[in-house]
Amino acid sequence: xxxxxxxxxxxxxxxxxxxxAFNFPLRAIAGEDSLTAEAAQATGxxxxxxxxxxxxxxxxxxxxxxxxxxxACHAVHNVPQFDNPKDEIKWIWKEKFEGAxxxxxxxxxxxxxxxxxxxxxxxxxxxxxxxxxxxTKATWRRKDGIVMMDWHxxxxxxxxxxxCPYGSRSFNWRDPRPFIKELHREFPTRSRGxxxxxxxxxxxxxxxxxxxxxxxxxxxxLYFGDLENPDSEVRRILSEKFSIRRKAGLGTNPxxxxxx
Amino acid sequence: MYDAGKILTGLIIFxxxxxVPFWYNALISxxxxxxxxxxxxxxxxxxxxPTDYMKAxxxxxxxxxxxxxxxxxNRMFTTFTGKEIEMSLSNTCMSCHSNKTDFCDKCHxxxxxxxxxWDCHLEPQEVRNVSQ
Numbered sequence: 466x467x468x469x470x471x472x473x474x475x476x477x478x479x480x481x482x483x484x485x486a487f488n489f490p491l492r493a494i495a496g497e498d499s500l501t502a503e504a505a506q507a508t509g510x511x512x513x514x515x516x517x518x519x520x521x522x523x524x525x526x527x528x529x530x531x532x533x534x535x536x537a538c539h540a541v542h543n544v545p546q547f548d549n550p551k552d553e554i555k556w557i558w559k560e561k562f563e564g565a566x567x568x569x570x571x572x573x574x575x576x577x578x579x580x581x582x583x584x585x586x587x588x589x590x591x592x593x594x595x596x597x598x599x600x601t602k603a604t605w606r607r608k609d610g611i612v613m614m615d616w617h618x619x620x621x622x623x624x625x626x627x628x629c630p631y632g633s634r635s636f637n638w639r640d641p642r643p644f645i646k647e648l649h650r651e652f653p654t655r656s657r658g659x660x661x662x663x664x665x666x667x668x669x670x671x672x673x674x675x676x677x678x679x680x681x682x683x684x685x686x687l688y689f690g691d692l693e694n695p696d697s698e699v700r701r702i703l704s705e706k707f708s709i710r711r712k713a714g715l716g717t718n719p720x721x722x723x724x725x
Numbered sequence: 726m727y728d729a730g731k732i733l734t735g736l737i738i739f740x741x742x743x744x745v746p747f748w749y750n751a752l753i754s755x756x757x758x759x760x761x762x763x764x765x766x767x768x769x770x771x772x773x774x775p776t777d778y779m780k781a782x783x784x785x786x787x788x789x790x791x792x793x794x795x796x797x798x799n800r801m802f803t804t805f806t807g808k809e810i811e812m813s814l815s816n817t818c819m820s821c822h823s824n825k826t827d828f829c830d831k832c833h834x835x836x837x838x839x840x841x842x843w844d845c846h847l848e849p850q851e852v853r854n855v856s857q
Contacts (some may be wrong), residue, residue, distance in 0.1 A: 576822065605800065615795045648847060651816055656844040671800050 512672045514693030515610040516589065519702050524686040526581035537681030543654045545644035554635040556663045557586040557678055565711055578725065587612060587633040587663035588711060588719030595625035595634060610720060611665045621658035630712050634662045641685040763831040767821040773804040787814060815846045823849045
């Protein structure tokens with residue numbers, strides 16, 4: 466059977482019309498709305514084309530000494546607390562402005578911006594240098610953009626620690642177990658000789674929960690969502706307010722955005 | 726053969742001495758047929774796969790769970806009886822096999838293996854005086 470040009474065009478046209486007519490209501494049923502904790506619980510695992518985070522640095526710096534997000538994250542992920550800063554393990558932490566944004570910082574910058582520390586975490590880059598250097602594929606970029614780690618597979622070579630321009634990766638120089646204040650028994654600890662970092666709470670996303678830091682922020686300074694969904698909260702905020710990214714000039718394409 | 730008597734006597738004494746552990750176990754200790762008996766306190770009737778299979782291949786099975794969860798992000802598993810469960814050592818396995826000392830360690834100690842699962846994964850807290 467052969468299809469001539471006219472028939473082919475007619476078929477293609479009606480297929481496109483059919484798609485347009487039924488796609489819209491289907492999307493509405495699937496509930497691709499902005500993300501809230503309650504809605505998330507009902508829908509099962511949270512999935513996205515591209516997870517991203519927005520830090521409202523404007524709001525965040527108004528509140529001094531708040532570390533709700535850091536405490537929440539470090540508690541659910543069994544992150545140890547070492548007294549010696551050389552042993553420090555960090556998933557989400559505060560960094561001096563000139564350390565977080567060395568390419569933006571200058572000495573005549575608005576004083577209140579310069580003075581306040583910036584909340585930083587793994588940027589889950591689109592082009593992650595840590596992934597390229599890992600000799601055992603213990604770290605890789607998932608389809609939804611999360612730069613994931615397999616701690617079973619990490620041999621502790623620390624190439625990724627050297628490659629990450631954001632200092633987002635920490636190495637366990639010592640056995641972390643004795644330095645965890647309260648063990649969260651549902652989540653593993655790490656062992657000596659393994660690198661660790663933020664995973665955008667992928668274990669919580671699988672249960673339909675938003676990341677622990679976002680949930681813990683009572684000042685609503687953290688937003689988390691799907692960048693590929695034009696109706697998502699992160700997309701709305703990024704289109705409304707001016708935002709910057711850390712060391713974007715390096716070409717890593719970081720996916721944590723800062724509203725200054 | 727020179728000194729045949731001395732050599733043969735020496736050989737017999739030597740053989741008797743190096744096989745002492747076997748004789749000891751077979752004749753004196755009465756534990757020649759010792760086998761570890763892991764204790765399991767659970768109301769569940771069935772594990773996620775047939776018991777014989779789990780006995781022989783749980784290590785391989787757990788490795789496949791690990792790869793599925795961590796690397797492919799697939800966390801659900803259908804057991805051979807058709808139940809949907811989460812693939813998780815700490816949260817699923819250890820909810821039935823809740824006493825590591827009385828279950829896991831029993832065989833692992835007997836065969837002299839020390840799996841490093843528990844370097845990271847947390848076992849449920851045990852009531853110490855019961856297990857000792």
